[in-house]
Amino acid sequence: MTADASADMTDPLADVAWEPGVAKPDPILVADNITRQFGGLKAVDVDHLEIQRGVITALIGPNGAGKTTFFNLMSNFDSPDTGTQTFNGKDLTNTPAHKVANLGMVRTFQLTKALSKMTVMDNMKLGAVGQKGESFWRALLPFTWRSQEKGIETRAAALLERFKMAHMTDEFAGTLSGGQRKLLEMARALMVEPELVMLDEPMAGVNPALTQSLLEHVTQLKDEGMTVLFVEHDMDMVQEISDWVVVMAEGRIIAEGPPATIGENQAVVDAYLGAHHDAPLEWEDETDGDDVTSAAPADGSSEESS
Amino acid sequence: MDWGSILENTLRGFVGEQAIYFALAAIGLNIHFGYTGLLNFGQAVFMAAGAYGLALTVVYAEQSFWLGIFVGLFVFPVIMALILGVPTLRLRADYLAIVTIAAAEIVRLFLRSPKWDSVTGSSDGLGQYADTFYEFSPFEPRTRYGFGPLNFLGNQLWVVIIGWIVVAIVLVIVATLVRSPWGRVLKAIREDEDAARSLGKNAYFYKMQALILGGVIGAAGGLMRAIGTQSAQPDNFITDVTFLAWVALILGGAARVFGPVIGAMILWGVLSFTDTFLRQAVDQDIIPTSIMEGTQVGQVRFMLIGFSLALLAAFRPQGIFGNRDEMALDDR
Numbered sequence: 088m089t090a091d092a093s094a095d096m097t098d099p100l101a102d103v104a105w106e107p108g109v110a111k112p113d114p115i116l117v118a119d120n121i122t123r124q125f126g127g128l129k130a131v132d133v134d135h136l137e138i139q140r141g142v143i144t145a146l147i148g149p150n151g152a153g154k155t156t157f158f159n160l161m162s163n164f165d166s167p168d169t170g171t172q173t174f175n176g177k178d179l180t181n182t183p184a185h186k187v188a189n190l191g192m193v194r195t196f197q198l199t200k201a202l203s204k205m206t207v208m209d210n211m212k213l214g215a216v217g218q219k220g221e222s223f224w225r226a227l228l229p230f231t232w233r234s235q236e237k238g239i240e241t242r243a244a245a246l247l248e249r250f251k252m253a254h255m256t257d258e259f260a261g262t263l264s265g266g267q268r269k270l271l272e273m274a275r276a277l278m279v280e281p282e283l284v285m286l287d288e289p290m291a292g293v294n295p296a297l298t299q300s301l302l303e304h305v306t307q308l309k310d311e312g313m314t315v316l317f318v319e320h321d322m323d324m325v326q327e328i329s330d331w332v333v334v335m336a337e338g339r340i341i342a343e344g345p346p347a348t349i350g351e352n353q354a355v356v357d358a359y360l361g362a363h364h365d366a367p368l369e370w371e372d373e374t375d376g377d378d379v380t381s382a383a384p385a386d387g388s389s390e391e392s393s
Numbered sequence: 394m395d396w397g398s399i400l401e402n403t404l405r406g407f408v409g410e411q412a413i414y415f416a417l418a419a420i421g422l423n424i425h426f427g428y429t430g431l432l433n434f435g436q437a438v439f440m441a442a443g444a445y446g447l448a449l450t451v452v453y454a455e456q457s458f459w460l461g462i463f464v465g466l467f468v469f470p471v472i473m474a475l476i477l478g479v480p481t482l483r484l485r486a487d488y489l490a491i492v493t494i495a496a497a498e499i500v501r502l503f504l505r506s507p508k509w510d511s512v513t514g515s516s517d518g519l520g521q522y523a524d525t526f527y528e529f530s531p532f533e534p535r536t537r538y539g540f541g542p543l544n545f546l547g548n549q550l551w552v553v554i555i556g557w558i559v560v561a562i563v564l565v566i567v568a569t570l571v572r573s574p575w576g577r578v579l580k581a582i583r584e585d586e587d588a589a590r591s592l593g594k595n596a597y598f599y600k601m602q603a604l605i606l607g608g609v610i611g612a613a614g615g616l617m618r619a620i621g622t623q624s625a626q627p628d629n630f631i632t633d634v635t636f637l638a639w640v641a642l643i644l645g646g647a648a649r650v651f652g653p654v655i656g657a658m659i660l661w662g663v664l665s666f667t668d669t670f671l672r673q674a675v676d677q678d679i680i681p682t683s684i685m686e687g688t689q690v691g692q693v694r695f696m697l698i699g700f701s702l703a704l705l706a707a708f709r710p711q712g713i714f715g716n717r718d719e720m721a722l723d724d725r
Contacts, residue, residue, distance in 0.1 A: 164587065188593035200588035202581050203722040204648075212574070213581050216593045220574030223602050227569055236574065261722030279592060 100139055100331055105344035105352075107333075108135035115140040115283055115314050116192070121160055121170035123153075123338075130156045131167070132338040138283070143305065143315040145325045145346070148335035149359055154318045155197055157335065158287050162194040163187045174283070189216050193276045194285040197318070201268040203261030207252060210260050210271055211243035212236070214278025243278060250274045250304065266297035273304060284308055286317035290324055302328055322350075334358065394677065399669045401542045406665025410549065410621045412658045413556035414440075417614030418638035419645070419653030420563055424607035427647035428571055429600060430583030431607075432486050435477070435493030436638050438500050439608040440615025441630040442469035445504065445513070447616055448625040451522035453512050458525035462616065470612035473500075474605040482600045489604075497635060504627035518626030526620050527551065552621040559617060560654060563610055568650045570606075579603055580648075611638075640702060646712025655713055663701070667694040 103109055114137035123131040131153040138144050146154050159165035161172055163184045171180045174192050182190070202210050218239070219225050220232030247253045250270045255263065260271060269289060276284055289305065290298055306328050308315050319325050325332060325346055332349045334342040336358035342349060349355055406412065418436050425431040446465025450456045477496055481489040507515045514520075532538060532547030545553060570576050578599050581589040586596045619625045637660065645656025671690045674680045685693060705712070711720040 162591070164590070183595070184590045185593050185595045188591055193593075194591050196587065196591070200585045200591075202584035202588060204584055204719055205577070205580055209577055209580070213577055213589070213594075214592045218574045221578055221594070223570075223575055223606075226573035226575035227566065229569065229573065232574060259719060259722055261719075275592065 099142060100345070103139075105342075105348060107340040107343050109137070109343055111137040111139040113140045114138060116161065116172065116174050116316070118161065118172045119170055121157070121167045121172065123156055123160055123165065123167050129338050131160060133157065133170070133340055136333065136340055138314065138316055139331060140314050141309065141312060142330040143309050143317070143328055144331045144333060145329035146316060146318045146333050146335060147320070147322075147325055147349075151337075152335040152358075153338040154335050155287055158194060158285060158318060162192065162285060164194075188279055188281075191280070191282040192285065193279040193281040193283070195272045195276055195287055195289065197287040197291060199265065199268040199272050201260040201263060201271055203259060205260055206257050207247065207260055207263070207271060208240070208243060208256045210275050211247060211278055212239050214275040215239045215242070216279055239278075246274045246277055251300070266293040266301075269293055269301065270297070270304070273301070277308075281313065283314045283316065286315065288318050288320065290319060290321050298324070394673050394679070397542065399666065399673065401544075402669040403662050403666040404543050406661035406663070407658045408543075408553065408557075409661065409665075410552055410556065410618070412661040413553065413560060414614045414618040414621070415638055415641050415660065416560050416654040416657035417563065417617060418611045418634070419641040419657050420560075420567060421607035421609070421611030421614065422638055422642045423647060423649075423653045424567065424579075424603055424610065427642065427649070427652070428576065428583060429579045429603040430486060431482075431600060431604060432490035433493045433604070433607065434490050434635060434639075435495075435497030436611045437630040437632065437634040438473060438493070438497035439470050439611035440618065440634065441497075441500055441504070441625075441627070442473045442608070443612030443615030444619035444625040444629070445469065445519075446612070447619055448519035448522050449512070452514075452519045458523065461522065465616045465619070466609060466612055470608040471605055474601070474608040478601050478604045482597055482604065494632065494635075497630070497632065501627045501630055513627075516627060518624055518629075520624040522625075523620040523623050526555075549621075552617070556617050556621070559613060563613065564650060564654065567610075571650065575599075614638075640698065643702070643712055644705065646714035649712070649714040652712055652714040659713070660698070663698065664694055667697050
């Protein structure tokens with residue numbers, strides 16, 4: 088089934104229009120009318136967004152665009168002022184964050200949350216859901232969970248092997264380098280056996296040598312039939328692995344499209360180079376310096392393009 | 394100097410009643426703080442819940458000792474944990490700290506209040522509710538039983554033996570739990586609650602369970618104390634009691650199964666040693682009265698404990714059982 092999915096994946100999005108909020112053939116996550124206000128600032132204001140199943144979607148945007156807030160809202164780590172999101176058709180509005188994970192949607196964090204004073208193996212084993220020994224009374228009777236624990240340990244060891252961290256199994260996670268923590272966090276998320284993996288800046292603070300291997304791991308998730316949604320700043324990485332790119336600016340979705348086209352979208356160029364002088368410079372040679380002064384507000388540009 | 398009596402008192406501190414009461418209180422704190430990261434600064438209120446659960450059931454409600462044990466061990470501390478935990482456990486750790494320290498004082502002052510004298514006995518408290526416990530004692534109440542330099546009255550010996558059996562049972566339970574997947578979730582919540590939630594763990598629920606478990610163990614300490622002294626008084630549960638339990642935990646090493654027990658033994662061993670030693674030194678003018686008088690010994694020994702804690706923090710911050718490398722992981 089996974090092989091089929093990846094074969095079809097050549098272009099499930101080929102017929103999808105390149106515009107914000109466009110409908111996808113098989114969405115796994117759908118956000119509707121999501122807003123979140125912090126004081127006077129509307130941090131997120133998303134009318135409609137669909138995330139296609141089985142592909143890698145990148146969520147990009149300048150600093151302060153609301154990407155992480157949107158992530159928190161989608162994973163119910165924060166609740167929106169208005170709006171709903173559905174995952175696999177199930178309304179998540181009143182679902183607590185931990186249940187979202189149990190439904191098969193797992194997220195990582197921008198600031199890596201390795202559990203420092205636990206071993207790498209314990210970090211991994213924590214990720215498995217439906218553990219019998221996590222109930223207080225059963226925990227007192229080790230024979231009720233021992234065999235399940237063995238299975239979890241085997242699975243964790245296999246994942247550590249795949250992420251080339253097997254030699255660190257018994258180290259405290261706190262002794263790992265930043266990049267290794269990112270790897271551990273990703274591997275740990277996979278212990279949940281998710282359908283949708285949401286990675287918040289998986290490459291932040293990772294040295295170039297490790298970047299390539301992280302990229303391969305992300306692509307491998309897709310090959311195994313998982314859906315990936317990730318936030319990233321590094322355009323090279325976005326171009327390399329994503330199938331679809333969603334651009335946010337000032338809380339709104341301003342553009343969507345395949346990665347190759349997104350750099351030519353005027354709204355995106357304006358958002359990066361217009362309103363934010365300190366944004367990444369990847370598009371510098373694609374636009375005139377004069378654009379910096381003639382920037383339209385992102386809200387206006389999103390209306391233009393939709 | 395009578396080194397014999399110094400040795401006897403020191404040993405008595407190590408294995409005596411106080412070490413038992415505080416070992417249990419500190420094991421409870423270890424569940425809260427050591428494994429789950431909950432800052433409970435009101436462990437005395439759980440000890441009081443245990444003591445008054447028994448005392449009120451037997452003296453006021455005139456029910457059996459065994460029902461009293463049940464109420465003191467499970468009913469009162471669980472209610473207390475729910476009252477403290479429901480409003481605070483969704484918030485940051487510091488809120489629990491504030492609420493527990495306040496709740497412990499509120500309960501103590503309530504128990505002291507003359508208004509409820511007919512129920513609680515106000516500041517005199519309640520007494521003579523544990524006769525059933527001593528009826529089971531195989532020892533003669535007034536006979537002294539000697540063990541090398543140590544000796545106990547029959548009733549004291551019975552309390553000490555049962556007390557250490559209770560500590561041993563609790564340690565077995567705690568050791569089983571913290572090595573289980575349940576314990577792994579607690580540690581994950583201690584390290585990073587959001588990470589635990591992102592992996593599908595209901596952090597609030599686990600924190601509540603931990604608060605209840607640690608509270609029940611603390612109540613067992615209060616119960617043993619109430620049985621050992623045959624009296625439950627509000628001022629047995631002042632804030633100092635909480636902080637002595639914390640000292641025992643930090644001394645022994647948090648998040649180590651045996652840490653709080655060894656910590657409590659050393660704490661009371663050292664307190665007894667300094668007490669006896671200083672008293673004799675003052676009596677025999679080895680320490681002249683111009684420096685210190687016999688009446689000041691009680692305070693000075695706590696100063697010495699404070700000083701040794703300062704040394705511990707400087708040279709062995711992880712406690713006796715802790716692992717310094719593990720401790721240092723936070724600083725990275």
